[in-house]
Amino acid sequence: MxxxxxxxxxxxxxxxxxxxxxxxxxxxxxxxxxxxxxxxxxxxxxxxxxxxxxxxxxxxxxxxxxxxxxxxxxxxxxxxxxxxxxxxxxxxxxxxxxxxxxxxxxxxxxxxxxxxxxxxxxxxxxxxxxxxxxxxxxxxxxxxxxxxxxxxxxxxxxxxxxxxxxxxxxxxxxxxxxxxxxxxxxxxxxxxxxxxxxxxxxxxxxxxxxxxxxxxxxxxxxxxxxxxxxxxxxLEAEDAIDVQQSAPAEHQLQVAVPVLTRVSNHTDFDPLRMHPQVNLRFVGKGQQIPPSDLIIIPGTKSVRSDLAFLKSQGWDTQIARHLRLGGKVMGICGGYQMLGESISDPNGIEGESGISAGLGYLQTSTVLAPEKQLKQVSGTLTMPGQQPVAVRGYEIHAGVTEGVKEDAPVRLADGPDGQFGLDGQVFGTYLHGIFEQQSACDAILNWAGLTATQTPDFDQLRxxxxxxxxxxxxxxxxxxxxxxxxxxxxxx
Missing domain, CATH: 3.40.50.300 (P-loop containing nucleotide triphosphate hydrolases)
Structure with missing residues (x-):
């Protein structure tokens, strides 16, 4: 042939x-x-x-x-x-x-x-x-x-x-x-x-x-x-988590990501893996979250069951201790929903119907709905004590989150997104890909404690x-x- x-x-x-x-x-x-x-x-x-x-x-x-x-x-x-x-x-x-x-x-x-x-x-x-x-x-x-x-x-x-x-x-x-x-x-x-x-x-x-x-x-x-x-x-992995990192700088920000059972879009963390000033560590089942500057709870396909998994690993108590010591916590998509007060699935969208108590760090509540939100977005991100910077990303979620205010940290063309909690120690957003734009990555890493950032151009690296x-x-x-x-x- x-x-x-x-x-x-x-x-x-x-x-x-x-x-x-x-x-x-x-x-x-x-x-x-x-x-x-x-x-x-x-x-x-x-x-x-x-x-x-x-x-x-x-x-x-x-x-x-x-x-x-x-x-x-x-x-x-x-x-x-x-x-x-x-x-x-x-x-x-x-x-x-x-x-x-x-x-x-x-x-x-x-x-x-x-x-x-x-x-x-x-x-x-x-x-x-x-x-x-x-x-x-x-x-x-x-x-x-x-x-x-x-x-x-x-x-x-x-x-x-x-x-x-x-x-x-x-x-x-x-x-x-x-x-x-x-x-x-x-x-x-x-x-x-x-x-x-x-x-x-x-x-x-x-x-x-x-x-x-x-x-x-x-x-x-x-x-x-x-x-x-x-x-x-x-080059982005299709599904398996890639753990290779760029050559490290002398002083690094310590970032930990608990790996959930149905973790989704872990490519969100590729810009951090390739950042010379970031030491990114994925934390697997049975492992303790190491001492960190920033803990990021990732997205998941099964948010309520993975919230239960997170708690079964004792990561909720480890996150609480991390916050008491002055560390920062961020949640993306499903991780953002977990940081709120409750997640409700009345229609059994992701499994058995019911309601789960969230981690309670944000004054939000989420109801899972049949219609999935799918959209590319852009706007501005304002971290505590900083000027607004450009941000872009995309949303993939079945949840509708209530409690988001007009002065939310992320301002998009179709409305506000995200919330801060614990006097600015906790930050949640629906935006996947939020680290891919240099300005937004710099702002989040500065908030987490990194100074004089040297964020590479991720689009150029790709x-x-x-x-x-x-x-x-x-x-x-x-x-x-x-x-x-x-x-x-x-x-x-």
Missing amino acids: QPTTRALMVQGTTSDAGKSVLAAGLCRVLARKGIHVAPFKSQNMALNSAVTRDGGEIGRAQAVQAQACGIEPTVHMNPVLLKPNTDIGAQVIVQGKALADMDAVGYHGYKKVVMGPIMESFGLLQQEFETVIIEGAGSPAEINLRENDVANMGFAENADVPVIIVADIDRGGVFAHLYGTLALLSQSEQDRVIGFVINRFRGDIKLLESGLDWLEQKTGKPVLGVLPYLHGLM EQGIDRVADMLEAHMDLARLWPQWADRFQR
Whole structure:
């Protein structure tokens, strides 16, 4: 099968093999060559999501890939998003809007139905763009998930697109992963695979060459590239929490984030991870919150159950002690709701109906409602004793919070947001992405005790990360073999 200008699908032997990064890099390479390209992922399972300009919700990986293409993200780039709310169930979001909560068995049967909007979205992108870079999900060789598959080969067969398979050599077993994955596919699916990519290689390529020759001989498929390990790469993780940090400065602000069971949009903390003056520590189950200047309670898909989890870990008493010692506490989205007096779920939106007592540091109360708030926002942020600064972000929440006053710390075009408590020691806001703008990040870190801030430009760091991947692909992949019609643009 010869690839066409219409689409190319990136599948992986495992989760975290490098599909999202490879897809983003290919998007940037093509965009730099003047090719009108868009990303696509038929089905994404992640608690990290982004809001499109028209108020839809998609996976953050596709928003980053859209940035790599130099275009605005739309709901059609990720028509199905699954947001887990239990170990066996998830909220199903179709073309940007929440449809229903389903358990795994129920959704497995529903996939026959959801293929319709998936193909509709893919068709719309094909009409608008010269080519589409498609990202698979997990592995195409999951035998128990093959029936009604919409995320990997089931979609590839339906859409009739060529596939490349990427594997992570850094974890070991790369030849078994690639050979075994191909062997578990049907003949028509094997025919659809046009080559392999080996990711995160360290060492001398000469030591790998005999293995590459063996793989090509056994499978009849070319190795299209061996990609080196990129140390310190700044690119948002699709779902797993990234703990790598930038080189530290001499004096640092100590920031702790308790990791909730359904923590969402932990990419909020990427700007802090990359800040040389911040030592960001994620606190897991069974761990004590370390001595800190600032504790940030993150967002969550299941706010009442995660509030109960927070209390079960003893983190509520540790937060209280931290405040008595003069520390600062911030809550984002679900964390903001927890800082109030109560959270009520009369309709059972996130589980069993009922009401939970909050931590009581803010004079607010939240009622969970069926209609989710999805919007990009901008305005001003005023921290205690400081002048207003520009702020931007996005909101994703099912709660309606009462008690917010006109003089709230965040002033947006559609009204006030957030609140201070305990004479300015506690701060809550609905804004995800609040640290991505230098002015807002500086203001919050100053409030928390950091002076002479040296906040890096996060947008620039993200752009540099995408460019690093694209540069690597141009140097180490046979791109002309993927797109022979544009071979003259890929001269090395």
